[in-house]
Amino acid sequence: MQQLPSGAASATPLPDMNLLPALDALLRAGSVAGAAAELNVSPSAMSRTLGRLRRVVGDPLLVPSGRGLALTPRAREMRPLVREALAGALAALRPPRDVDLASLHREFRIRTNDGIAMSLGAPLLALAAREAPGVRLRLLPEGEEDPADLRTHVDLDVGELPDPLPHDVRSSALYARRMVAVARAGTDLAREPLTPERFAALPHLTVTRRGRAHSVVDERLAALGLRRDVLATAPTYGAACFFALRTDALALIPFEVAAEATRVMPLVALEIPLDLPLVASGQAWHLRLDTDPAHRWLRGALERVAGAAGAAGAAGAAGAAPAVTGDVARTAG
Structure with missing residues (x-):
């Protein structure tokens, strides 16, 4: 028997959750042989599992009826509940699916300095408007930064990152500024x-x-x-x-x-x-958001706009137009 986590509403022991797929198969097939074939186990093993389920549920579930078996009223009542519970458990244990950006509604809190906000903010907003119009960005000013804020109210830190970062914070490089x-x-x-x-x-x-x-x-x-x-x-x-x-x-x-x-x-x-x-310059986020599909999109979006900004900076270093008002100029040193 499993115990509920500490602080749960009840201290009632949990049954073996591995019984759930077998119970679902038995209730749908209405026979031991059919459930055994579906789960690729022997009929004798499924018969033993049915015995365990009867003890846990407190109901015979399947009873003899002519040459086959019939579901008890309790078993018929349980069938949709078991189906739903199994589907929920499988959904909880699956890897996260790709996010549907067109229908995504999410607010991201990004802490950065005014320079990065000036250079990357507008391109990031434009990219979000094209790909994820339901996303809203909340840019927070730098202050006395504490990476621990990423555990609570900051979704992303962008800029010059401290070294080392806490063990539960992940990071990636964006670009090098000159x-x-x-x-x-x-x-x-x-x-x-x-x-x-x-x-x-x-x-x-x-x-x-x-x-x-x-x-x-x-x-x-x-x-x-x-x-x-x-x-x-x-x-x-x-x-x-x-x-x-x-x-x-x-x-x-x-x-x-x-x-x-x-x-x-x-x-x-x-x-x-x-x-x-x-x-x-880089971006840092807490481990809790590492596999979140929407947050992964945000990090990728920042990498794209930062890559474009970094490429522009590299082009300026290699040579640019003569110095005129409104243009970034390169003069001989």
Whole structure:
């Protein structure tokens, strides 16, 4: 006998659930031989199973009638209930089916920074509108991130992921971001090529939620015997772009964010003349959602839009159009 889980409404022992398929076969076939053939067991084994079922149910179920057997009233009453119970058990134990995106109605809570929201948010919304119009996205701002939030109220973390992640959190890479500098269009600041010396001499705007002005940029400049002046730090990439519109300073932001910002703002993007490491971005989710078909679709959708953004960034690194207002430009370093 099996026991109900702790905290269940009743402490009544459960019967052997392996008897359920045999009971279903007996009630449908109305004979021991027919049920035995269906389940590919011997008639004697099925007869013993019928004896066990009679003891569990407290009813003979099948009784002699002429040359065959007949169902008791209790057995006839049980037949649809057993059929439904078996179907429910089989459905619960099957692997998840592919989701019907056209009829999917689901809300996903995604935590990310404003840069990824700016660069991937609109393409993800457009993709969802085409493939899963019933999906709603709730983008949550970054703060003092705790991966444990994925266990409760966050469906997906997107951005720079902590290392290591908790044992019950899964992750996948999205793309590697490269940084560029944006400046106000129409000024000498935006027209002239950046050399390491000129790059260091210009005032800088950097993005950090913790107000730290020092980064790998300073380390690369120090290796060349140069120092820069960080005019201000901004909490978001959007704020840094607005700062650049009102100052003669360079705002250092990811290429994908610059592509969006220069599309709608009078800014020009310039290549940074330093060998800077790429910034890896990924997505993380709790194990409870790992096999969920709808969540798998969401992760795949993000991989697709991130792949397109990463390809655009790689194309920009290989060479792009001359620097003009509204375009991401690459100037010689």
